[in-house]
Amino acid sequence: xxxxxxxxxxxxxxxxxxxxxxxxxxxxxxxxxxxxxxxxxxxxxxxxxxxxxxxxxxxxxxxxxxxxxxxxxxxxxxxxxxxxxxxxxxxxxxxxxxxxxxxxxxxxxxxxxxxxxxxxxxxxxxxxxxxxxxxxxxxxxxxxxxxxxxxxxxxxxxxxxxxxxxxxxxxxxxxxxxxxxxxxxxxxxxxxxxxxxxxxxxxxxxxxxxxxxxxxxxxxxxxxxxxxxxxxxxxxxxxxxxxxxxxxxxxxxxxxxxxxxxxxxxxxxxxxxxxxxxxxxxxxxxxxxxxxxxxxxxxxxxxxxxxxxxxxxxxxxxx
Amino acid sequence: xxxxxxxxxxxxxxxxxxxxxxxxxxxxxxxxxxxxxxxxxxxxxxxxxxxxxxxxxxxxxxxxxxxxxxxxxxxxxxxxxxxxxxxxxxxxxxxxxxxxxxxxxxxxxxxxxxxxxxxxxxxxxxxxxxxxxxxxxxxxxxxxxxxxxxxxxxxxxxxxxxxxxxxxxxxxxxxxxxxxxxxxxxxxxxxxxxxxxxxxxxxxxxxxxxxxxxxxxxxxxxxxxxxxxxxxxxxxxxxxxxxxxxxxxxxxxxxxxxxxxxxxxxxxxxxxxxxxxxxxxxxxxxxxxxxxxxxxxxxxxxxxxxxxxxxxxxxxxxxxxxxx
Numbered sequence: 001x002x003x004x005x006x007x008x009x010x011x012x013x014x015x016x017x018x019x020x021x022x023x024x025x026x027x028x029x030x031x032x033x034x035x036x037x038x039x040x041x042x043x044x045x046x047x048x049x050x051x052x053x054x055x056x057x058x059x060x061x062x063x064x065x066x067x068x069x070x071x072x073x074x075x076x077x078x079x080x081x082x083x084x085x086x087x088x089x090x091x092x093x094x095x096x097x098x099x100x101x102x103x104x105x106x107x108x109x110x111x112x113x114x115x116x117x118x119x120x121x122x123x124x125x126x127x128x129x130x131x132x133x134x135x136x137x138x139x140x141x142x143x144x145x146x147x148x149x150x151x152x153x154x155x156x157x158x159x160x161x162x163x164x165x166x167x168x169x170x171x172x173x174x175x176x177x178x179x180x181x182x183x184x185x186x187x188x189x190x191x192x193x194x195x196x197x198x199x200x201x202x203x204x205x206x207x208x209x210x211x212x213x214x215x216x217x218x219x220x221x222x223x224x225x226x227x228x229x230x231x232x233x234x235x236x237x238x239x240x241x242x243x244x245x246x247x248x249x250x251x252x253x254x255x256x257x258x259x260x261x262x263x264x265x266x267x268x269x270x271x272x273x274x275x276x277x278x279x280x281x282x283x284x285x286x287x288x289x290x291x292x293x294x295x296x297x298x299x300x301x302x303x304x305x306x307x308x309x310x311x312x313x314x315x316x317x318x319x
Numbered sequence: 320x321x322x323x324x325x326x327x328x329x330x331x332x333x334x335x336x337x338x339x340x341x342x343x344x345x346x347x348x349x350x351x352x353x354x355x356x357x358x359x360x361x362x363x364x365x366x367x368x369x370x371x372x373x374x375x376x377x378x379x380x381x382x383x384x385x386x387x388x389x390x391x392x393x394x395x396x397x398x399x400x401x402x403x404x405x406x407x408x409x410x411x412x413x414x415x416x417x418x419x420x421x422x423x424x425x426x427x428x429x430x431x432x433x434x435x436x437x438x439x440x441x442x443x444x445x446x447x448x449x450x451x452x453x454x455x456x457x458x459x460x461x462x463x464x465x466x467x468x469x470x471x472x473x474x475x476x477x478x479x480x481x482x483x484x485x486x487x488x489x490x491x492x493x494x495x496x497x498x499x500x501x502x503x504x505x506x507x508x509x510x511x512x513x514x515x516x517x518x519x520x521x522x523x524x525x526x527x528x529x530x531x532x533x534x535x536x537x538x539x540x541x542x543x544x545x546x547x548x549x550x551x552x553x554x555x556x557x558x559x560x561x562x563x564x565x566x567x568x569x570x571x572x573x574x575x576x577x578x579x580x581x582x583x584x585x586x587x588x589x590x591x592x593x594x595x596x597x598x599x600x601x602x603x604x605x606x607x608x609x610x611x612x613x614x615x616x617x618x619x620x621x622x623x624x625x626x627x628x629x630x631x632x633x634x635x636x637x638x639x640x641x642x643x
Contacts, residue, residue, distance in 0.1 A: 080641030086577065087568050091553035140635030147632065169521075169543045171553060174567040175579055178543040179634035181522060182529045185498060186505035186631045193506070209543070212482075212497040212522045231493040231522075232484030240484050250489060260492050 031055055047267045056224045056267050058204060060106065061113040061130035064163050068126060068271060069117035077114040077125070078148040081141045086176050095172040102133045110141040111166070114149035116158070120275040122282075123158040125149050129165040129210070136166035138210050139173040143180025146214060150187040157285070159197040159278050164215045168208020181213035188217050197281040199274060202229050202252075202261070220277060221261040223252035229261075325381050327370060331589065334363045367589045377561040379570045380546055382538040383518050384480070387592035389599065391418055391433030391476045394516065397599035398606070399424055399431065407458060411491065414455030416447045416483070417527070419462040424474070425607060430466035432459045432527050433476030436517075449518075450483035453496035456526050460500050463507055472510045472610055472617075475527040480545060482523030497526040504529035505631060508620050510613035512606060514584075515539040515571075531616075531627050532609050533579060535571040536602070537586040542569040579634070581609070 029038045033055035043050070047067060048057045059067070065074075089095035103109060111133040116125050127149045129136040146162070153160040169177040191198050200218030202211075204227035212231050215221075223229060230250035238245055248254050255261045265273050324332040338359050345352050374382070382388070395402050399422035406413040418435045421428060434451065437443035466473045482493055504511060504527075511530025519528070519541030535541060542549075549563035550556060568574065571583045584605050591598035616623045 078639075078641075080639055082638045082640060084636045084638045086636040087566065089566050091562070091566060140637040143635055144637055171544055171549050171567070173635070174543045174569065175541060175574060175577065176635040178521060178525060179579070179631075181498075181525055182501045182505065183631050183634050185501035186529075186628060189502050189506045190628070192502075209522055211494040212526075213501055214498070216492070216495040216498040217502055229494075230489050231482060231497070232489065237484045237486060237489065241486060243486075245486065249486070258490050258492070260495060 032057070049267050054225065054266075056204065056226065058131055058165065060132055061108065061111075061128035061163070061165075064128040064203075065113060065115050065117075065126055067267075068128075068161075068163070068274075069115060069119060069124070070121065072118070074115045074117040077116060077152055078145045079109065079113075081145055082109050083139055083141050083173070085172075086140070087172070087174060089172040089174075091172075098134060098172070106130055106132045108133055110145070111136045111138070112142040112145045114145050114152075116152055116156070119271065119278070122275070122278065123156060124161060124278070125153045125156070125158050126161045126163070128163040131165040131167075131205075134170065136164075136210070137168060137170035137177070138166060138180050138184075139170035139177045140180060142170075143177075143183045146180075146184045147187045150184075150191050153191060153196050153198075154194055157194075157196060159199065159282060160191060161199040161201060161274065162214060163201045163203055164206040164210055165203045166206060166208075166210040168210055178209065181209050184214040185217060188214060192219070195285065197278060199277070201265075201270070201274070203227050205229070207231070207233060216260070218262075219281070220263075222263055222265050222274075223255060223261050224267055225252055225264055227252045229255055323387055325378070325385065327374075327378055328589075331363065331367050331370065334359070334366060338363065364588070371589060375561070376564045376568075376570050376573070377546070379538050380540050380560075380564045382590050383540040385538075385590065385592050386438075388517055389591050389595045390438075391431075391435045391478060391516070393595055394476060394599055394602060395420075395422060395431060395433075397595060398603045399429075402431070405462060408454040408461060410454070410457060412452075412454045414447075414452050414458060415445055416449055416451040416479070417455035417459055419458060421471070424603075424610065427610070428471055429610075430462055430471045430473050431476070432462055432473065433516075434479040434524075434527070436478060447483060449479045450481060451479065451523060451526075452483050452485070452488045453491040453493050456482075456496035456500050459527050460496075460503060463500075463503060467507050467509045470509060472512070472613065473507070473530070474606065475511065475513045475530065477513060477515045477519050477524045477528050477541075478517035478539075479520045479523045480518055481520035482526065497522050500526045501529055505628065506624060508624065510610070510617050510623065511627075512609050512613065514602065514606070515541050516602075520545060529631065531613055531623065531630070532581045534582045534584060534605060534609070535574065535580055536584050536591060536598070537571055538590050539571055540564075540569040541571075541574055542567045577636075 027040055029040050029043055031038055031050040034053035036052040048059050083099055085095050108130055111130050112127055114127040127146055150160055188198060197219050199220045200215050202215055202223040206215050206229045228250055234245055252264050256264055341356055402420050402422040404418060404420040419432045422431050434449045435446050436449035437446040463473060512532045513528045513530045515535040517539050521543055546560040546564035547557045549567060550559040574580055575583055582605055584601050587594040587597040
């Protein structure tokens with residue numbers, strides 16, 4: 001505040017901060033891309049896509065699954081899993097405190113939510129990353145929940161879909177998180193062998209260990225428009241190669257051009273597109289040999305769950 | 320100060336240099352000071368022992384990337400015979416940061432895959448500091464498939480700072496290349512032994528690191544990110560790498576405590592770089608033992624794959640509140 005403004009009587013003073021606070025919160029939103037002021041109710045109706053510039057805003061895992069699945073009965077899978085902090089990790093802050101903070105902020109236990117529901121009447125298992133929970137980072141809980149989702153697909157024969165939004169593996173769990181890359185990939189290999197479709201739906205951002213495992217392994221790899229998707233972060237690459245990155249580098253359109261993804265799908269069309277694709281992929285699935293393999297996978301997947309439960313009960317939770 | 324030695328190795332280096340000088344004096348002047356020399360050598364050994372008994376995690380991290388440390392090709396030379404290097408991914412290029420080939424281990428044919436770092440500046444650049452590009456991982460995958468087809472056990476030697484973060488690598492699908500290897504290794508129908516021989520750098524290491532055994536050399540490390548990388552993100556300063564190294568539990572002994580390892584291969588006093596032969600022989604003995612076990616298990620391939628799968632599923636610790 002300049003000396004002149006201080007002289008002005010407070011009644012006629014127009015302080016920037018006060019003016020902002022006087023607008024009721026949560027009624028209006030500003031598009032981070034085109035700065036358009038948007039009415040929230042309108043924005044929600046438009047699937048949190050800016051009606052002016054088509055910018056796809058980040059949304060929480062729960063909102064995503066609500067948007068994607070049919071209204072009505074849904075069953076959350078493995079909701080009771082929580083991080084165990086195996087390394088008692090501490091940087092400037094304790095990992096435990098960071099977890100508590102993220103749990104309070106997102107009202108979720110960890111960065112992945114898995115649900116069994118229906119899409120246009122057909123059964124499906126859907127998982128979604130919550131970027132708001134420690135950057136959607138993948139630790140042991142995320143990996144295990146993902147695998148339980150895959151096991152549910154193996155048990156029911158329902159297709160599996162994941163919506164990724166993650167900075168990568170969770171540093172605070174070191175190898176416990178790194179190994180989730182192999183764990184989720186191994187489970188997907190089983191799903192693939194069972195002939196059950198897996199769709200990876202990448203949203204902004206999908207990086208590091210998540211990108212280099214479950215996200216790139218879809219039978220169909222889909223991305224939302226303009227999502228940042230890659231292995232190394234742009235800043236790291238820039239520092240390594242010491243040159244400016246090309247325009248649109250690591251964006252969905254760039255990946256499509258380079259053959260890494262099958263298609264880009266607008267969020268407002270995701271239900272229609274995915275339902276249409278899955279209908280075709282599963283059209284031949286209702287033959288008898290498939291049923292046979294399904295019964296064998298039931299026992300297998302149950303064995304898996306028992307194993308993992310048993311190992312997670314260990315006194316220091318170290319596996 | 321000799322740059323071939325790390326900070327904490329300097330006292331040892333100095334003492335060794337002194338002994339070497341005295342030895343020259345002894346020969347040149349034809350005098351007998353062998354008692355003194357022996358005493359000094361013993362002192363040197365004790366000094367090495369005392370330094371290596373109390374290594375910090377950060378010092379071990381430095382040892383794991385010691386410029387003199389044995390690399391994949393050194394082990395291939397010392398442990399295997401009849402090595403034939405096989406090149407290329409058949410699609411884009413050959414990546415010198417990963418070497419692959421057929422070889423014999425005590426007569427038994429195997430497929431060897433390993434990260435390769437360079438010794439001098441020219442070779443370091445040629446090997447891209449051991450940081451593979453997608454074509455390196457795809458070459459490795461091609462060899463894995465070949466190993467499966469011809470029933471050859473697979474031995475993977477891990478030693479990389481990580482997968483290369485470059486523009487071309489991203490364009491050619493670094494993520495997909497790594498992911499595909501994880502996916503395929505989980506169900507590859509041949510025994511797989513993975514050994515971290517130096518630096519186990521995140522996904523770039525894991526991409527040739529899924530199998531029936533995970534073994535680490537005593538002074539190797541394995542982590543989700545380099546200590547420097549972790550420090551610059553969580554502490555906002557790469558100078559805090561020492562703290563990050565400790566927090567992430569990256570050393571072989573601490574990783575074994577977490578139940579991830581089948582074995583830690585001991586290194587000679589002062590670290591693998593001080594005695595290639597001995598280090599290689601220790602590793603060779605370990606490899607043979609595990610290979611024998613796995614070859615027996617591989618007679619029932621379905622069972623081997625099921626055991627591998629369950630092993631992978633147990634990775635990572637969490638709390639399940641719904642079980643109580």
